[in-house]
Amino acid sequence: MTNATTKKRPRKPVRTAKQRRSKETVEVILESATRILSDHGWAALNTNAIAKRAGVSVGSVYEYFPNKHAIIDIILDRHLAQGEALINHGASVISDNPSAEAVVQILVAGFVGIHSDDPKLHRALSSDVPLNGAQQNRVDAVRAKIINLTSAALSTHVKDPKTKATLLVDAADALTHRWLVDEVGVPVSAEVLSNELENMLRLYVLTA
Amino acid sequence: MTNATTKKRPRKPVRTAKQRRSKETVEVILESATRILSDHGWAALNTNAIAKRAGVSVGSVYEYFPNKHAIIDIILDRHLAQGEALINHGASVISDNPSAEAVVQILVAGFVGIHSDDPKLHRALSSDVPLNGAQQNRVDAVRAKIINLTSAALSTHVKDPKTKATLLVDAADALTHRWLVDEVGVPVSAEVLSNELENMLRLYVLTA
DNA sequence: CTATATATTGAATAAATACTCAGATATTTC
DNA sequence: GAAATATCTGAGTATTTATTCAATATATAG
Numbered sequence: 001m002t003n004a005t006t007k008k009r010p011r012k013p014v015r016t017a018k019q020r021r022s023k024e025t026v027e028v029i030l031e032s033a034t035r036i037l038s039d040h041g042w043a044a045l046n047t048n049a050i051a052k053r054a055g056v057s058v059g060s061v062y063e064y065f066p067n068k069h070a071i072i073d074i075i076l077d078r079h080l081a082q083g084e085a086l087i088n089h090g091a092s093v094i095s096d097n098p099s100a101e102a103v104v105q106i107l108v109a110g111f112v113g114i115h116s117d118d119p120k121l122h123r124a125l126s127s128d129v130p131l132n133g134a135q136q137n138r139v140d141a142v143r144a145k146i147i148n149l150t151s152a153a154l155s156t157h158v159k160d161p162k163t164k165a166t167l168l169v170d171a172a173d174a175l176t177h178r179w180l181v182d183e184v185g186v187p188v189s190a191e192v193l194s195n196e197l198e199n200m201l202r203l204y205v206l207t208a
Numbered sequence: 209m210t211n212a213t214t215k216k217r218p219r220k221p222v223r224t225a226k227q228r229r230s231k232e233t234v235e236v237i238l239e240s241a242t243r244i245l246s247d248h249g250w251a252a253l254n255t256n257a258i259a260k261r262a263g264v265s266v267g268s269v270y271e272y273f274p275n276k277h278a279i280i281d282i283i284l285d286r287h288l289a290q291g292e293a294l295i296n297h298g299a300s301v302i303s304d305n306p307s308a309e310a311v312v313q314i315l316v317a318g319f320v321g322i323h324s325d326d327p328k329l330h331r332a333l334s335s336d337v338p339l340n341g342a343q344q345n346r347v348d349a350v351r352a353k354i355i356n357l358t359s360a361a362l363s364t365h366v367k368d369p370k371t372k373a374t375l376l377v378d379a380a381d382a383l384t385h386r387w388l389v390d391e392v393g394v395p396v397s398a399e400v401l402s403n404e405l406e407n408m409l410r411l412y413v414l415t416a
Numbered sequence: 417c418t419a420t421a422t423a424t425t426g427a428a429t430a431a432a433t434a435c436t437c438a439g440a441t442a443t444t445t446c
Numbered sequence: 447g448a449a450a451t452a453t454c455t456g457a458g459t460a461t462t463t464a465t466t467c468a469a470t471a472t473a474t475a476g
Binding site for chain 2: 463465466467472474
Binding site: 015017018019021022025051056057058059060063 | 451452453454455456
């Protein structure tokens with residue numbers, strides 16, 4: 001028309017929240033998505049449901065997130081950050097007492113912690129949500145970091161620390177996950193099993 | 209109309225294949241679905257794709273399967289049957305040589321087998337396809353059976369065989385799965401790790 | 417051969433849901 | 447307080463995909 005000043009908003013804005021109001025909106029969207037994921041799993045996580053539970057409109061969701069997976073990105077990042085905090089804490093404890101027993105004890109305690117905080121969310125993120133390549137890489141990187149730290153801590157105690165570290169870390173992770181997070185009928189209590197796991201791993205590093 | 213003899217086919221037939229032709233159709237549909245699942249995962253498994261790859265029309269799929277999940281049912285059943293065959297074989301070997309070492313050896317070898325046959329399919333079925341309650345129960349039942357057999361085999365050797373059996377079975381399953389099936393960058397070869405796992409488990413049952 | 421049961425087809429339907437956009441409303445800036 | 451910027455709305459669009467069904471073809475029985 002004659003109106004030459006028509007403002008063309010870019011097709012897909014995806015703004016960064018500037019004002020307090022919008023920052024709250026972003027948070028409320030993330031919380032909503034996290035709860036849906038935790039309570040009802042990936043299958044129930046659709047953008048309309050996220051908006052509804054957050055008490056905002058779908059449009060707002062797409063104002064701050066280019067697509068659904070970008071929401072997962074943030075949720076995953078925050079979850080991994082918690083895990084990394086536990087790792088860093090563990091690393092500092094080990095540097096004070098670098099015995100093989102301590103490594104095992106910290107590892108098991110750390111993974112119990114990771115799997116106890118929000119088990120449902122952890123389950124959703126680790127075996128329900130289909131992670132894309134980049135997301136899987138981030139998860140793998142955390143795992144690699146734990147293995148490397150463990151390997152370094154073991155290097156003065158055992159031969160072939162890389163192999164031992166891989167086994168220790170994967171065993172602690174996989175078994176605490178299965179007993180604390182998966183809802184399989186475990187015939188023995190998770191606590192007993194965690195202790196037993198620690199015994200087994202200790203025996204393994206001390207003997208080998 | 210005046211035609212009182214109009215045949216009303218039931219709304220949803222879901223026939224059982226009677227003739228050779230249709231039995232082949234059923235098989236070809238199952239093979240198609242299995243390949244798609246194995247090669248491209250759950251996300252790529254839709255009924256139209258199944259029909260296309262099978263070289264039949266979608267209608268034929270629904271002639272023999274009430275819905276998509278019923279196809280998974282059969283694929284899962286067949287996969288679990290293979291696992292149970294390995295279990296039964298293991299149980300018979302153990303009955304010949306009921307030593308604790310043999311139990312560990314058979315367990316690790318068995319899970320390596322389960323995870324080596326068609327790793328991609330196993331991965332899809334165990335962590336990609338969203339199993340419904342009944343399907344998950346069937347999987348859990350197989351796990352329980354393995355634990356019970358292991359527990360029985362250990363009962364003359366160790367104290368608290370149930371706990372030990374749970375740990376052995378879950379460790380063998382989870383770790384072979386991670387190393388053979390998941391595509392995480394394992395810093396050590398799967399073979400080395402399987403051996404090491406067997407060493408660790410042997411040490412554990414023999415010492416405890 | 418004809419009738420009847422069995423098998424196959426694939427376009428059409430229906431439902432779910434990711435994502436858009438044009439038009440409000442609110443906040444900040446000057 | 448008016449213009450500019452930021453935020454919000456939610457009905458509407460587009461796409462995907464599970465499922466149906468009326469028409470058609472093949473096999474078997476009498």
